[in-house]
Amino acid sequence: MKTLGNYLLFLSSQFVRGESLKILSRRFIDEAVLIGISSVSIVAIVSTFIGAVTCVQIAYNLTNALIPRSTIGFMVREMTILELAPTITSIVLAGKVGSNIAGGLGTMRITEQIDALEVMGINSTSYLVLPKILAAIAMFPLLVILAMTLSILGGYVAGTLTGSLTPQEYVEGLRDAFIPYNITFALIKSVVFAFLISSISAYQGFFTKGGALEVGEASTKAVTNSIIGVLLADYLCAQVLL
Amino acid sequence: MIEIHNIHKSFNGVEVLKGIDGVFETGKTTLLLGASGTGKSVLLQCIVGLLKPDLGSITYDGKVFTNNRLDLKQEIRRKIGMLFQGSALFDSMTVQENVEFPLKMLTPDMTRDERMERVDFCLKRVGLEAAHKKMPSELSGGMKKRVGIARAIAPNCTYLFCDEPNSGLDPLTSIKIDELIYEITKEYNITTVIVTHDMNSVIEIGDHIMFLHDGLKVWEGSKDNIMDTNVKDLNNFIFANSLMRAAKRVEDEGGEIDKL
Numbered sequence: 001m002k003t004l005g006n007y008l009l010f011l012s013s014q015f016v017r018g019e020s021l022k023i024l025s026r027r028f029i030d031e032a033v034l035i036g037i038s039s040v041s042i043v044a045i046v047s048t049f050i051g052a053v054t055c056v057q058i059a060y061n062l063t064n065a066l067i068p069r070s071t072i073g074f075m076v077r078e079m080t081i082l083e084l085a086p087t088i089t090s091i092v093l094a095g096k097v098g099s100n101i102a103g104g105l106g107t108m109r110i111t112e113q114i115d116a117l118e119v120m121g122i123n124s125t126s127y128l129v130l131p132k133i134l135a136a137i138a139m140f141p142l143l144v145i146l147a148m149t150l151s152i153l154g155g156y157v158a159g160t161l162t163g164s165l166t167p168q169e170y171v172e173g174l175r176d177a178f179i180p181y182n183i184t185f186a187l188i189k190s191v192v193f194a195f196l197i198s199s200i201s202a203y204q205g206f207f208t209k210g211g212a213l214e215v216g217e218a219s220t221k222a223v224t225n226s227i228i229g230v231l232l233a234d235y236l237c238a239q240v241l242l
Numbered sequence: 243m244i245e246i247h248n249i250h251k252s253f254n255g256v257e258v259l260k261g262i263d264g265v266f267e268t269g270k271t272t273l274l275l276g277a278s279g280t281g282k283s284v285l286l287q288c289i290v291g292l293l294k295p296d297l298g299s300i301t302y303d304g305k306v307f308t309n310n311r312l313d314l315k316q317e318i319r320r321k322i323g324m325l326f327q328g329s330a331l332f333d334s335m336t337v338q339e340n341v342e343f344p345l346k347m348l349t350p351d352m353t354r355d356e357r358m359e360r361v362d363f364c365l366k367r368v369g370l371e372a373a374h375k376k377m378p379s380e381l382s383g384g385m386k387k388r389v390g391i392a393r394a395i396a397p398n399c400t401y402l403f404c405d406e407p408n409s410g411l412d413p414l415t416s417i418k419i420d421e422l423i424y425e426i427t428k429e430y431n432i433t434t435v436i437v438t439h440d441m442n443s444v445i446e447i448g449d450h451i452m453f454l455h456d457g458l459k460v461w462e463g464s465k466d467n468i469m470d471t472n473v474k475d476l477n478n479f480i481f482a483n484s485l486m487r488a489a490k491r492v493e494d495e496g497g498e499i500d501k502l
């Protein structure tokens with residue numbers, strides 16, 4: 001309970017005597033590049049292969065002749081949009097972005113850089129943490145959209161190249177019983193995950209005490225706690241929003 | 243002028259500061275002297291607002307820093323420059339950006355040209371006019387301290403705090419950094435507080451010295467009368483410091499410490 005209280009106080013401290021909009025917007029762009037653009041390659045690789053593997057494995061299990069082959073495309077789409085793209089992407093980003101945030105802030109803490117900001121009269125949480133959270137909230141949905149697209153493309157390439165189904169069957173499956181709300185649901189989830197990953201990681205890094213060893217520990221905790229947070233939120237979102 | 247009154251600070255039930263009073267005068271360097279673990283750095287952190295004292299008051303030129311008025315605290319904080327033990331330079335920024343940073347944040351009305359002019363002046367003042375584009379990782383310990391001083395004085399600070407400015411530096415560089423801090427104090431008539439356990443600094447730049455022991459201020463005075471004191475803890479401290487320096491000198495000259 002104490003940790004939860006400290007976490008909430010930490011979040012609220014970002015809005016007390018915050019920095020000017022000009023400074024925040026500049027910091028936001030820096031963080032958006034760091035969190036978003038530099039994560040494109042890893043998200044692209046992971047999602048493409050997950051789409052491909054999903055397609056191949058569904059095709060392998062789909063042995064009943066009465067079930068049309070287009071079902072493979074349908075299942076790849078549903079799995080990708082509802083779960084794989086938002087959740088797996090977020091778990092990958094929890095590793096990459098989460099550890100980066102916690103490690104960066106932890107190092108700033110132990111080398112007194114955060115103290116230096118405070119002494120200058122700058123709200124260190126508003127200056128350092130708020131732009132990270134806002135950038136994550138802005139960039140995660142874009143990365144998830146990219147992941148959805150590449151995952152479905154990966155499934156298409158794998159399915160057609162292995163001869164599991166024809167391009168027409170795959171596209172037919174993709175179009176079948178499409179519910180646009182599922183995309184909205186995935187994007188809402190990605191925003192929730194972005195907030196959890198960035199804020200939990202920032203909290204772990206910001207309050208690091210000690211030396212290099214503790215910075216490593218903070219990064220590890222940031223990743224594990226973020227992943228647990230993502231999985232819990234995933235269940236809650238499914239329960240509440242579907 | 244900074245005045246502190248009855249400062250108490252505890253951590254997990256252990257009282258680190260046990261009621262410290264003192265006055266830090268404008269245009270003078272005040273040294274907080276003492277062995278490790280006596281509460282010097284904690285006191286400094288209380289004075290600059292990084293820690294909140296459990297009890298007591300801190301006043302900057304008549305304005306109470308320890309009350310809860312955030313705007314007043316901010317106003318005072320913007321006049322504070324601090325040199326940290328490890329320099330605390332922002333490692334993602336160049337030297338120039340580090341020095342420009344407080345100007346950007348604290349004086350938004352300044353134009354870029356004005357900021358650059360001030361950065362050039364400050365870096366020149368600390369003897370680093372050719373280091374603008376260097377990253378902190380490319381600098382030596384002494385150069386980092388100089389950049390730290392330049393960053394501290396860039397926004398025309400009224401109060402300068404230095405936490406162990408000589409730590410990790412060779413004796414020659416230590417003297418240079420001490421001299422630089424002293425010159426800046428006199429040149430800009432600022433209130434300087436230095437945490438140190440280095441007796442060389444006392445001899446070089448100590449206008450006023452406060453000796454802390456076990457969370458209490460046990461002695462204060464000037465460098466001229468520090469050797470005449472009969473405070474046992476201070477005498478032990480001075481003796482140990484002198485012994486260490488003598489031992490180092492003997493060792494440097496190839497002698498044996500046992501024969502000292």
